[in-house]
Amino acid sequence: FSSDGQLVACGSGDGIVSVWNFTRRLNVFRSSESQGHTSSITAITFSSNSQLVLAGSNDCTIRLWRVSTGERIENAFAGHQRAVTCLASSLDGIHAASGSADGSIIIWNLSTFRAPAHKCHSVTALAYSPTGRRIISGSSDGVIRLWDSTGAWRRYDSTSDVCHAVTALAYSANGRRLISASTNGVVRIWD
16 A cells, blocks of 8 residues: 555566556556566565555566656666565655565665665565664564664664564554564564
């Protein structure tokens, strides 16, 4: 869903991205095969202002479209060696983060789309803090990591006993709590 809850973005197995107006039940745009991914869409998110949609794919790339026109903004953004598994957009609209099965997290600047990659286990979930200064990542090895942007992006690893792949992460609105879900069906609240 877009931040205002009116739009829904979805990706398909043939690499096509569609955006729908949920309240009016209208198709806003559908990417063509020539501007879509070359493999299945595996992750999709809106920018915080809902003007852009980002889609990650098994083709290891991220593509970006302008919601109002359906225009693809750039060619594919590459940096991962394996499938893109998750995407998150910062609330300030400056950054987006992508995680991959290759263990990398790339924090993209939405103006330049350049950033260093940080390696860890296969990344399966991402969430920005409400302030946009931190990212939480979850991995297939059950480790939850905090990435802090004060000065430079730094990684702090948890020593949690999750042990099962993390499937979802979300911050509370005030940023004081984190909720994680894992493949064993356990949902945890972290202070």
